[in-house]
Amino acid sequence: MSKRYVMVHDENRxxxxxxxxxxxxxxxxxxxxxxxxxxxxxxxxGDAPHLHFKYNRVSCQxxxxxxxxxxxxxxxxxxxxxxxxxxxxxxxxxxxxxxxxCPYKVRFINPETKAADKCNFCxxxxxxxxxxxxxxxxxxxxxxTFGDANDPSSEVAKLINTKATYQEKTHLGTKPRVYRIPxxxxxxxx
Amino acid sequence: xxxxxxxxFIKGAGAGGASCALAxxxxxxxxxxxxKPLQGMGKEVASICEMCSTRCPISARVVDGKNVFxxxxxxxxxxxxxxxxxxxxxHSLLYDPxxxxxxxxxxxxxxxxxxxxxxxxxxxKTIAHKLNDIKQQHGPEAVAFSSKSGSLSGHLFHLGxxxxxxxxxxxxxxxxxxxxxxxxxxxxxxVKRDLSNSKYIINFGHNLYEGINMSETRGLMKAQxxxxxxxxxxEPRFSIVADKADEWFAIRPxxxxxxxxxxxxxxxxxxxxxxxxxxxxxxxxxxxxKEVKAYTPEWAEGISDVPAKDIRRIAHEFAxxxxxxxxxxxxxxxxxPEEFEMRRALFAANVLIxxxxxxxxxxxxxxxxxxxxxxGDKVAPGLGKPGVEGxxxxxxxxxxxxxxxxxxxxxxxxxxxxxxxATLKAQPYQLRAWxxxxxxxxxxxTDRALVxxxxxKLDFVVSCDVYISETAAYADIILPESTYLERDEEIADKSGxxxxxxxxxxxxxxxxxxxxxxxxxxxxxxxxxLGQYFPWENMESLQLLQLDRDMARFNEIKQKGYVSxxxxxMLREPAMVAAFVKQYPNAKPTDDDGTYASAMSFxxxxxxxxxxxxxxxxxxxxxxxxxxxxxxxxxxxxxxFIQGKVAVHTNxxxxxxxxxxxxxxxxxxxxxxxxAGRLGINSGDKIRLTSSVGSEEGTALVTPGxxxxxxxxxxxxxxxxxxxxxxxxxxxHCGNLLPNATAPVCGMNIHTTGITLAKI
Numbered sequence: 022m023s024k025r026y027v028m029v030h031d032e033n034r035x036x037x038x039x040x041x042x043x044x045x046x047x048x049x050x051x052x053x054x055x056x057x058x059x060x061x062x063x064x065x066x067g068d069a070p071h072l073h074f075k076y077n078r079v080s081c082q083x084x085x086x087x088x089x090x091x092x093x094x095x096x097x098x099x100x101x102x103x104x105x106x107x108x109x110x111x112x113x114x115x116x117x118x119x120x121x122x123c124p125y126k127v128r129f130i131n132p133e134t135k136a137a138d139k140c141n142f143c144x145x146x147x148x149x150x151x152x153x154x155x156x157x158x159x160x161x162x163x164x165x166t167f168g169d170a171n172d173p174s175s176e177v178a179k180l181i182n183t184k185a186t187y188q189e190k191t192h193l194g195t196k197p198r199v200y201r202i203p204x205x206x207x208x209x210x211x
Numbered sequence: 212x213x214x215x216x217x218x219x220f221i222k223g224a225g226a227g228g229a230s231c232a233l234a235x236x237x238x239x240x241x242x243x244x245x246x247k248p249l250q251g252m253g254k255e256v257a258s259i260c261e262m263c264s265t266r267c268p269i270s271a272r273v274v275d276g277k278n279v280f281x282x283x284x285x286x287x288x289x290x291x292x293x294x295x296x297x298x299x300x301x302h303s304l305l306y307d308p309x310x311x312x313x314x315x316x317x318x319x320x321x322x323x324x325x326x327x328x329x330x331x332x333x334x335x336k337t338i339a340h341k342l343n344d345i346k347q348q349h350g351p352e353a354v355a356f357s358s359k360s361g362s363l364s365g366h367l368f369h370l371g372x373x374x375x376x377x378x379x380x381x382x383x384x385x386x387x388x389x390x391x392x393x394x395x396x397x398x399x400x401x402v403k404r405d406l407s408n409s410k411y412i413i414n415f416g417h418n419l420y421e422g423i424n425m426s427e428t429r430g431l432m433k434a435q436x437x438x439x440x441x442x443x444x445x446e447p448r449f450s451i452v453a454d455k456a457d458e459w460f461a462i463r464p465x466x467x468x469x470x471x472x473x474x475x476x477x478x479x480x481x482x483x484x485x486x487x488x489x490x491x492x493x494x495x496x497x498x499x500x501k502e503v504k505a506y507t508p509e510w511a512e513g514i515s516d517v518p519a520k521d522i523r524r525i526a527h528e529f530a531x532x533x534x535x536x537x538x539x540x541x542x543x544x545x546x547x548p549e550e551f552e553m554r555r556a557l558f559a560a561n562v563l564i565x566x567x568x569x570x571x572x573x574x575x576x577x578x579x580x581x582x583x584x585x586x587g588d589k590v591a592p593g594l595g596k597p598g599v600e601g602x603x604x605x606x607x608x609x610x611x612x613x614x615x616x617x618x619x620x621x622x623x624x625x626x627x628x629x630x631x632x633a634t635l636k637a638q639p640y641q642l643r644a645w646x647x648x649x650x651x652x653x654x655x656x657t658d659r660a661l662v663x664x665x666x667x668k669l670d671f672v673v674s675c676d677v678y679i680s681e682t683a684a685y686a687d688i689i690l691p692e693s694t695y696l697e698r699d700e701e702i703a704d705k706s707g708x709x710x711x712x713x714x715x716x717x718x719x720x721x722x723x724x725x726x727x728x729x730x731x732x733x734x735x736x737x738x739x740x741l742g743q744y745f746p747w748e749n750m751e752s753l754q755l756l757q758l759d760r761d762m763a764r765f766n767e768i769k770q771k772g773y774v775s776x777x778x779x780x781m782l783r784e785p786a787m788v789a790a791f792v793k794q795y796p797n798a799k800p801t802d803d804d805g806t807y808a809s810a811m812s813f814x815x816x817x818x819x820x821x822x823x824x825x826x827x828x829x830x831x832x833x834x835x836x837x838x839x840x841x842x843x844x845x846x847x848x849x850x851x852f853i854q855g856k857v858a859v860h861t862n863x864x865x866x867x868x869x870x871x872x873x874x875x876x877x878x879x880x881x882x883x884x885x886x887a888g889r890l891g892i893n894s895g896d897k898i899r900l901t902s903s904v905g906s907e908e909g910t911a912l913v914t915p916g917x918x919x920x921x922x923x924x925x926x927x928x929x930x931x932x933x934x935x936x937x938x939x940x941x942x943x944h945c946g947n948l949l950p951n952a953t954a955p956v957c958g959m960n961i962h963t964t965g966i967t968l969a970k971i
Contacts, residue, residue, distance in 0.1 A: 033455075036420040036421070036428075039859050043299035043300045047281070048280050053869065053873060065449055065914065065915060072449050072454070074451070158282055159293055159299055161291075161294070161425060162428065162432040
């Protein structure tokens with residue numbers, strides 16, 4: 022069976038410390054001013070003392086039905102054999118259709134390569150070496166789990182099968198592959 | 212509450228770009244050099260982080276000669292191979308164009324920001340001449356030496372002692388000294404907390420999810436997520452740790468001691484404490500019990516705003532999980548002048564449930580000497596301390612050695628802020644020069660104006676740093692230290708429940724004309740005519756001396772970066788002791804109950820844990836027994852001003868590191884909506900904070916995550932020197948608002964005050 026790489030972000034474990042964001046930048050050489058990944062600490066929501074923050078991972082959702090790929094006029098945005106939404110830099114003309122089409126607002130034009138850029142689960146770097154993505158590797162509180170959801174013995178498959186999870190903007194039919202375990206303070210108990 | 216979005220990122224980058232252009236004009240900065248690819252020392256080098264003072268074990272790899280990917284060293288299990296944002300951004304400091312890579316001499320007025328590059332030889336000659344001159348005229352004690360702790364403080368203080376000055380200081384009295392001194396008074400030594408095995412954790416604003424200490428942060432999360440521990444947090448603001456807690460109480464600033472004492476009251480008078488433990492291991496229980504009789508939960512509620520019924524319930528829940536429960540004694544201080552009593556009260560709640568040397572409680576570090584004695588075998592090698600014979604004994608007393616009540620602090624880093632009095636008021640005698648290494652009192656000490664006055668008055672100021680920090684900006688000579696990624700240092704002790712060692716090693720070849728601190732102070736020592744006190748050739752010779760020239764051990768530690776020995780041992784935990792005895796055939800025989808409880812000893816006058824202390828009573832009359840005293844932290848018309856740590860910065864050190872500055876360069880001031888409404892303030896408004904000593908401009912962040920009578924800002928922002936181009940003028944400078952005050956017994960610099968607030 023083909024691989025289905027997914028990322029699970031446990032918002033109960035996430036502390037919004039930005040270790041993931043910095044590690045991503047270091048591994049992928051992302052230039053200043055743009056970012057592939059950050060965690061926004063939003064809130065607090067609710068009435069004191071029953072407040073809670075939301076830890077929102079903002080990065081490419083690796084949609085199975087990706088609008089950025091559909092709108093790309095040159096084929097620079099494509100889905101590879103590994104199923105990951107990827108970018109062929111030499112085919113990108115910088116038209117920014119994909120940047121506009123992305124419902125998650127996570128694509129940008131890299132000021133150095135002048136091509137579209139975004140998170141690709143470190144597929145050219147760490148994944149290629151058989152390592153976990155940079156963000157997963159450093160996460161201080163083990164909030165991130167990455168792997169092949171088609172492998173029932175994988176940690177991600179176990180998490181998705183046993184925990185309440187949600188994905189962002191599923192009503193758009195994008196089928197995102199970043200799963201989120203909601204904070205218990207958010208009202209959903211897992 | 213860290214506001215990060217793409218827009219601020221782009222804004223940040225724009226500002227960064229502009230300041231880079233400015234920085235190229237700065238003499239001695241990295242920008243003045245041609246950028247060459249980084250030369251890695253090996254494929255993957257194990258070392259020790261220095262982005263904060265926790266010093267986590269790391270593993271680093273050079274990526275394409277350009278970046279360094281840093282992660283945790285997975286050999287250190289409790290650190291999990293993880294690293295925080297600051298640790299991951301180490302390479303951003305390494306090749307920051309604004310970093311200083313040449314010795315500099317001031318050419319304008321102090322603090323004016325006019326510099327010229329000089330050679331190391333010239334720098335050493337100038338310093339040696341000046342210091343020796345002062346020594347001849349006024350005695351060596353007229354020079355103070357202060358440093359960030361670690362290998363660097365070891366070498367700078369060695370120089371200070373060789374020079375003959377008793378005046379050496381770490382930053383302890385501006386940061387973690389409070390709990391250290393309280394622990395010394397009660398246990399005779401520092402103690403550690405076993406958070407990961409705890410089933411019930413009571414936390415008084417120790418924000419481990421923002422002030423990250425990797426091992427403890429992971430331990431707390433593990434306890435919460437994997438072991439079902441309950442976490443109760445008492446903190447005036449809704450921090451990340453408050454968010455992750457099962458219960459959060461917005462306690463009135465500086466009143467933690469009342470809740471801690473009320474917990475002790477319930478534990479004693481509802482008969483929930485461990486009587487057998489108290490009987491065998493504790494001194495001074497009766498006097499303490501008598502004192503806390505009046506400290507009922509109802510009494511505490513009246514002062515702290517924490518409901519009495521909750522305090523009572525929490526004390527019962529806590530006792531029900533004993534001994535695998537803990538009251539976290541905190542870290543950064545100092546909330547109140549009653550810091551010493553507060554930290555002792557927190558320790559007391561632990562002692563009462565007998566969680567000492569039990570899983571999930573408190574324990575003493577097991578260094579090689581102790582561990583080997585229990586094992587009856589040399590399980591772990593000792594770590595030698597290379598000393599030098601015939602070191603001069605300082606003739607003068609330390610400048611903080613005026614009042615006997617501070618005696619425990621003299622050997623624990625000293626009372627840093629006494630440098631101000633000694634310089635400005637000649638109390639107890641006149642200080643004339645200050646040599647500092649990687650310390651930034653302008654940010655971390657209170658009353659910035661006083662610090663400026665002090666630096667201006669001194670005859671001579673030397674700063675060894677990686678940046679022209681806010682403090683270094685007032686130096687006469689700046690010595691550029693290599694960053695930690697370019698340094699080799701001594702093997703350090705990292706023992707916990709069993710012995711462990713680790714070592715800082717160079718990850719990349721040195722960039723620019725910088726040197727490691729051990730070399731700087733050795734070379735300076737030679738120039739000052741003190742060469743005889745620096746007999747070691749290099750760092751490797753020192754490391755080998757530490758290990759008694761055992762090459763096999765040496766190579767193992769260098770290769771793995773972190774080595775631990777033996778099984779974890781807690782002396783009163785039967786299962787651990789059983790496993791230990793099974794492992795080591797010559798192990799010390801256990802007590803009848805299968806533990807080493809009777810072998811537990813404390814370096815206190817009685818050899819027991821001292822809940823009340825005659826020694827402290829002699830040092831400071833009336834303080835032998837833990838007691839509540841009313842304090843006034845603000846005027847009635849003022850708001851409490853409190854500070855804290857954020858996960859992406861280290862208090863006085865990282866605000867100019869490009870990657871981190873881009874993540875967060877400003878500290879919005881947290882204001883409750885009711886307070887903001889009363890003053891007509893909205894989020895994003897420019898506001899002015901005014902205290903008894905200073906006034907700061909900031910940006911309002913209106914949030915329900917703070918008490919109505921309190922405002923909060925993250926520390927370390929708002930630098931005022933132009934050299935820290937990315938940090939300067941951004942946000943509120945906390946030190947500028949805090950009056951200079953010292954807490955009794957522990958000598959801590961107090962970090963809570965009152966302010967008034969107005970929209971600009």
